[in-house]
Amino acid sequence: MAQSARAVVVGGGIGGLASAAALHARGWDVTVLERAPSLEPVGAALSLAPNALRALDVLGIGEEIRDLAAWQGDGGLRTPGGRWLSRAGAEAATARFGGPLVLLPRATLVDRLAALLPPAAVRTAATAVLTDPGDGRRPARVSVGGQDLEAELVVGADGVNSRVRRALFPAHPGPVYAGFTTWRVLIPLPGVEFASHETWGRGRIWGTHPVKGGRVYAYAAAVTPAGGRAPDDEKAELLRRFGDWHDPIPAVLAAARPEDVLRHDVHHIATPLPACHSGRVALLGDAAHAMPPTLGQGGNQAVEDAVVLAHHAHDLAAYTAARLPRTTAVARRAVKAARLNMTGNPAAIAVRNTAIAALSKAGPALFLRGFDGIADWRPPYAAGDAHTGERKREST
Template sequence: MAQASARAVVVGGGIGGLTAAVALHQSGWRVTVLERAPSLEPVGAAISLSPNALRALDVIGLGDEIRGLAAWQGGGGGVRTPRGRWLSRSSADTVAERFGGPLVLLHRATLIDGLAARLPEGAVRTAAAATLDDPGDPAGRPARLRTPDAEWEADLVVAADGIHSAVRRTLFPGHPGTVYSGFTTWRVVIPVPGAAFAPHETWGRGQIWGTHPLKDGRVYAYAAAVTPAGGHAPDDERAELVRRFGDWHDPIPAVLAAARPEDVLRHDVHHIAEPLPAFHRGRVALLGDAAHAMPPTLGQGGNQAVEDAVVLACHARDLPAYTAARLPRTTAITRQAVKVARLNMMSNHAGTAVRDTVIAALSKAAPTLFLRGFDGIADWRPPQRPYAAGKAGTGKR
């Protein structure tokens, strides 16, 4: 238990930052979250949470609530070609049995709301862009930050300020930062009247599309394409998606027909190719994208941030132990995500034909082929016992 006077300041009110704030609060720290945006309303769409992250959420008593609010993924779905042929099929129950829990999907706002509700009133301050002035010294001076209207001292600063982290640049000014991953992404969450489909990800030549139902009846769809960085559609991003994916298999045309231009989010993908030397310096710890931004091809970006948060709460008084626990794991997962991106974003015609043939053949011979890529990832367990949620379980929905 931290001393009663110990103060932690979390820079960034996203999923990783709020999870860290809740875990530290439950461990006895006085916590303040500084979020630069005017509200905690997330800019984003849905998030897939794998069993490793759900077990981390069990530590703060939120896992069972999220399982109840989310849609289980994988049931009857899999990977398809643009014409609709199934290359592999998946089973939600098989995922749960292999990894000790389900893979679930929910809107990011649902998770943000659940996390924020577990913090004391007044703990979150929005419109509070923070600058780190001094990382402090664990054996002496506190860390120091400032916002436009205040100065802060802290026994611990948690930098969860995202992929373009200003705190990371302050701590490690010689690090090259992020690199462009070679592709851009689009995301949309909308109702699609009359849509009936199995969840799927579709792999084309240098392009992918995914369609997944949410528990509230809406549809989460995402797309990615190999394209130069910084690009934008000449008209609007919905029209760009129609040009790229409008002739792909059902229900993709129906999703595009239901979307409005303002529903579509587009973001280039960047990742940290050269690992940081550490995830801490002085009294400051980095987590999530600020520490180890990765391509979304394993769906682990947010999941690893949640892991970071509960591990950090365990080692909040020993930040070298936090780095030792997290840096090797997240470096390996980032490298694996980059390798998967090279496979599913392959542009060469002959290469994609071979890829699809091999995937189809191996999936018939070994139906759990795709799940093997999550061995050592989805079966991770946190160092702490759950505070409130108890067992992760594999119970049916």
């Protein structure tokens, strides 16, 4: 590959930085354009499953990230009263998928990915507009701050409301509201012992998980109309909705300050895109396949996208062929999971809980089963195999 090949990445989130790092490792001259004034991420924490950790192995940081794993002992699914429906241990997850599940602050991963790039590669406060997707005879063009940048490859990693996606596929309906909103908290919680868990209630869920360094990551979701906000503050809203649920939820809420609570409506791409590319432009992450967070795979799929895109950077049709079927399937599973755990029908909840308990007694916990065919993915090339290497067929 010519060393002068240039890539412009629109978006400096996890997917954008991972793709820039993967392309840089293959000799591309990479520029990342982030419209925010800094790379400080939106969101509290991120769950990385073995599939994404293998992709990070390609970038040379997989083991470092694995060392941040904090889940020890049992975890699983509970009812609001505290009854366990399904339990599984960290060792069982590692044995089933060949690696751990790691929960870490988003900022940690963003910082580590950014460190893989030359300092001048990232431009913040840079709003980019795709002006020409290019084709086989001409480069793509991006306008930023009155300057036109030409590139052999443009990567649209600008999130669920991607302007790059709209430019490529103006007839696509875009993201839709998933029917529920989420809250997230990342705080210190010294002296409180608990088992990692997700709790399913009536049209509501809560999760509490340890993060290395004595912190806890908690998230909640509830079925509610789009655009809603608490009349006072979001901590008070969480107390109203979850304050009488089992321990350690009351302790988490007591320790959180109103300003610690992030709230975001969930939007996803319900209609798959016709392709993950057009011309010399490729889409990845939420720009290509935004999905509900119910499987925790949004960021994981973006990291997968990044290493596969670097592998197929000169053949974007091959990138679409490798990624579109897989990400569509994962997104559909995430939607099905949301329907299961966010249902508000009392009869359906009773049947669901009975089935989960029975299935978990008969075999691997439902929590682990939900990752079958997802967490066992392997990248198409290995670390150090940057330029040529043996091409491996991507798992789907």
